[in-house]
Amino acid sequence: MNIIVCAKQVVDVAEIKVDSSTKKPILVGVPQKISDMDKNALEEAIKVKEKHGGKITILTVGAPDAKERMKELLAMGADEGVLIPPPEHADYHVIAHLLAGAMKKIGSYDIIFCGEASIDMFSGQMGPRIAGLLNIPQITYAQQVTVEQNKVVAERNLGEKAVIIESPFPVLITVTKEINQPRLPSLMAILASSSKPIHEWPATDVTTEALVPKLQTMDIKGIPMQRKNIIYQNDLDQSVGKLVDELAKVGVLR
Amino acid sequence: MFDDLIPTPMKLELNEQQKMIRNMVREFAEKEVAPLAAELDKKGEYPTKTLEKMAKLGLLGIIIPQQYGGAGLDTISYVTVVEEISRKCASTGVITSVHNSLAAWPIMKYGSEEQKKKYLPILAKGEKIGAFAGTEPNAGSDLGAMKTTAVLKGHHYIINGDKTFITSGPKAGIIIVFAVTDKNAGTKGLSAFIIENTFKGYKVGSIFDKLGINASQTSELLFENMEVPQENLLGKEGDGFKIALSTLDGGRIGIAAQAVGIAQAALDESIAYSKQREQFGKPIAKFQAIQWMIADMATRIEAARFLVYNAAYIKDKGERFSKEAAMAKLFASETAMEAVIKAVQIHGGYGYTKEYTVERLFRDAKITEIYEGTSEVQRMVISANLLG
Ligand SMILES: Cc1cc2nc3c(=O)[nH]c(=O)nc-3n(C[C@H](O)[C@H](O)[C@H](O)COP(=O)(O)OP(=O)(O)OC[C@H]3O[C@@H](n4cnc5c(N)ncnc54)[C@H](O)[C@@H]3O)c2cc1C
Numbered sequence A: 001m002n003i004i005v006c007a008k009q010v011v012d013v014a015e016i017k018v019d020s021s022t023k024k025p026i027l028v029g030v031p032q033k034i035s036d037m038d039k040n041a042l043e044e045a046i047k048v049k050e051k052h053g054g055k056i057t058i059l060t061v062g063a064p065d066a067k068e069r070m071k072e073l074l075a076m077g078a079d080e081g082v083l084i085p086p087p088e089h090a091d092y093h094v095i096a097h098l099l100a101g102a103m104k105k106i107g108s109y110d111i112i113f114c115g116e117a118s119i120d121m122f123s124g125q126m127g128p129r130i131a132g133l134l135n136i137p138q139i140t141y142a143q144q145v146t147v148e149q150n151k152v153v154a155e156r157n158l159g160e161k162a163v164i165i166e167s168p169f170p171v172l173i174t175v176t177k178e179i180n181q182p183r184l185p186s187l188m189a190i191l192a193s194s195s196k197p198i199h200e201w202p203a204t205d206v207t208t209e210a211l212v213p214k215l216q217t218m219d220i221k222g223i224p225m226q227r228k229n230i231i232y233q234n235d236l237d238q239s240v241g242k243l244v245d246e247l248a249k250v251g252v253l254r
Numbered sequence B: 001m002f003d004d005l006i007p008t009p010m011k012l013e014l015n016e017q018q019k020m021i022r023n024m025v026r027e028f029a030e031k032e033v034a035p036l037a038a039e040l041d042k043k044g045e046y047p048t049k050t051l052e053k054m055a056k057l058g059l060l061g062i063i064i065p066q067q068y069g070g071a072g073l074d075t076i077s078y079v080t081v082v083e084e085i086s087r088k089c090a091s092t093g094v095i096t097s098v099h100n101s102l103a104a105w106p107i108m109k110y111g112s113e114e115q116k117k118k119y120l121p122i123l124a125k126g127e128k129i130g131a132f133a134g135t136e137p138n139a140g141s142d143l144g145a146m147k148t149t150a151v152l153k154g155h156h157y158i159i160n161g162d163k164t165f166i167t168s169g170p171k172a173g174i175i176i177v178f179a180v181t182d183k184n185a186g187t188k189g190l191s192a193f194i195i196e197n198t199f200k201g202y203k204v205g206s207i208f209d210k211l212g213i214n215a216s217q218t219s220e221l222l223f224e225n226m227e228v229p230q231e232n233l234l235g236k237e238g239d240g241f242k243i244a245l246s247t248l249d250g251g252r253i254g255i256a257a258q259a260v261g262i263a264q265a266a267l268d269e270s271i272a273y274s275k276q277r278e279q280f281g282k283p284i285a286k287f288q289a290i291q292w293m294i295a296d297m298a299t300r301i302e303a304a305r306f307l308v309y310n311a312a313y314i315k316d317k318g319e320r321f322s323k324e325a326a327m328a329k330l331f332a333s334e335t336a337m338e339a340v341i342k343a344v345q346i347h348g349g350y351g352y353t354k355e356y357t358v359e360r361l362f363r364d365a366k367i368t369e370i371y372e373g374t375s376e377v378q379r380m381v382i383s384a385n386l387l388g
C-alpha cells in the first residue's frame, strides 16, 4: 500500500493576536505547527500501514523551515518527506498543481490522505482540487475509513447525517478531526526519525506548467469581536425574561 | 579576509531533536497530565495510569542506554522532560526524576553488567518504578549518620533499619538502599544495595500526609532482617557514601528542572489570569505593580532554566558538575518559591482557593527547597567547592 499524506505547516492560530490599531493579525513570533487535521490524516495513514503494510510519504508545500515540523511527522510514523518550496505568489490553484505534480512524479499511490481543511485558511479545497487534477475518485469529510482488499469504505460526516461510500484505488480521502486521535511519537521514534529522509523538490521538478495564481489576496484583517456586556441583575425571573427577549431581538433565538 | 576569525557562535538553544522531545512531552503533559493533576493531588492518588503512558513514550528510560532498553538520551533532553511534566504536575515530575536519576542512574554508573542487564530494562519499560532510600529519621542532611545495617551472612546481606520520606515508597519495585556495612569506618563504612520490593523482610511503613506533591506518595520503608542476595551489592562495600553523593548531584539537576516547571506554571497562570481579571475598570495586567511581578518572575525563571541547562551540559561533557548542579537546584527552587508567592498574590483571594491551580503550585513549590539537599546544604556544597 503506497500512501501519500499532504501536510501543511501553519501558524498556530490560537496564538495569533490582532493589532488593535491596524486590525492586522500579528504573525511575527507566532509558533508554527502542522495543521491539526493533517495529523489526523497521517494517523489514519499509519493505521492503514500497520494493518496492510506499505510506505507513507509526506508531501508539504512550504518554506524550508517546515522541515523541522515535518520531522515530527516522520517521528509519528511516516517513512519519508518531500518538501516543495512554493513560488513567491501561490494560491490554491498553484499549490494544488504542485502537490498533484509531485504525486505524478512519485508515480504510484493507492491512497492520498489530506485533512478536510487547514486550520489557517479553512478553504477545504486542496483535497478536491488534487483529486480533480489527478482524475481519481475522492471521499471528503471521512470520519471513519476501512481499507479492504480492493476498495476503501468510508463514512462521510455531513453534519446532520453520515453517508457511507466506497471507492476503488487509487483514491483521495480528506479526514475530519473526529476520525482518530493522532499519536505522540515516543522518544525512540523521535531518535529514529533523524535517519528518515526529507527531500527537497524544486517546483520546476514537479510541473512544467507556468503557475499563475488565480486568486489575489487584497488584505487580511482580524474580526473585532464586540461584546454587548449587558448585565441583568435583581429579580431572577424578570432577568431571564429580559434575556430571552433580547436574544430573540438579535436573532439568536427564533 | 577576517572570515576565518569569526568564532563558532555559542549555542544557548536546544537542538532540533531536543526541541522535538520537548514539544512531544509538552503536548503529552497538556493532554494527559494536566487534566488529572488537581484530582490526584486532592486524593493523594499515585499517577499509575500516567506512568504507564509515559513508559510507552520512553519517558521512564530517558537516560538509560539503548542496549538496556532506554532511549539513551543526554541530560539536557532529560531536564526538558522533567520540566514539562512538572509544569503540569509536580508530583509526576518528581516521580520521573527519582526514577531516572536516583534509581536508574546509579545502576548505570556503578552497576555490574549482570545488574544492568537485570534491572535497567525493567526500569526503562516502567515495569517497576524506581526509588532511592537514603534518609532516616535521624539522618537527613547528615546522611552519614544513618543507622541501617547490612551484615553479610553466607550469600546474603541481612539488612535492618528504617528509612523515611521515600518518594514512591509504597509503589516502587526497585529501590537503591544505603546501609552501614562497617560501623567503624564512618562514611567509608556505608554501602549501596539494589533492593526489590519482593525481598523477604521488606515492608512499606506509613505514608506521609504532606503539604504538597500529594500524588507522589512518600513513605517509610522498614527493613526487618531483609534478605538481600550478595550480588545485589552496588559497587563495592564502602562505596555507599560516594554513590549517594554522586547520585544526588545528578538528581539535583532533575529537581531543579522540576522547580523551573513549577515556576513556569506559576507564570503561565499569572499571565492568563491578570489579562482577564478586571478591577478598577481594567485588566489588572494594566497595573504596573502586576507587570513588575510578571517581569521579575519571567526573568528569574529564564536565569534558573539556563543554570539547569548549564549543569546538564557540564554533566554531559563528563566533567565535574557538583557545584553547578547545586547552584541550579538552589536558584531554581528559590525561584519557584518566589514565583508561586507572586502568582497567588496576583490571583488575589481566588488564588487562595483550591479552584485555582496556583494554590496547588504554592504548596508544591516548597519541597524543592528541601529534598535532595536543603537550600542550606546546597550552599554548603557550593561554598565547599569554592573554598575547599
Ligand atoms: C516529600 C519528600 C520526599 C522525599 N523523598 C526522598 C527520597 O525519595 N529519598 C530519600 O532518601 N529522601 C527523601 N526525602 C528526604 C529529604 O531528602 C530530607 O528531608 C532532606 O534531606 C532534609 O533532611 P531532614 O528532613 O532530616 O532535615 P534536617 O537535616 O533535620 O534539616 C533541618 C533543617 O536544618 C538545616 N541544616 C541541617 N544541617 C545543617 C547544617 N550543617 N548547616 C546549616 N543548616 C543545616 C536544614 O537545611 C534544614 O533547614 C524526601 C523528603 C520529603 C519531604
Ligand SMILES: Cc1cc2nc3c(=O)[nH]c(=O)nc-3n(C[C@H](O)[C@H](O)[C@H](O)COP(=O)(O)OP(=O)(O)OC[C@H]3O[C@@H](n4cnc5c(N)ncnc54)[C@H](O)[C@@H]3O)c2cc1C
Residues within 6 Å of the ligand: B277, B278, B279, B280, B284, B287, B288, B289, B290, B345, B346, B347, B348, B349, B350, B352
Ligand atoms: C479566606 C478569605 C477570606 C475572606 N474574607 C472576607 C470577608 O470576610 N469579607 C469580605 O468582604 N471579603 C473577604 N475576602 C475577600 C478579600 O478581601 C479579597 O480577596 C481581597 O480584597 C482581594 O480581592 P480579590 O480577591 O478580588 O483580588 P483582586 O482585587 O482581583 O486583586 C488581584 C490582584 O490585583 C492586584 N490589584 C488590584 N487592583 C490593583 C491596582 N489598582 N493596582 C495594583 N494592583 C492591583 C491585587 O493587589 C492582587 O494582587 C476574603 C478572601 C479570602 C481568600
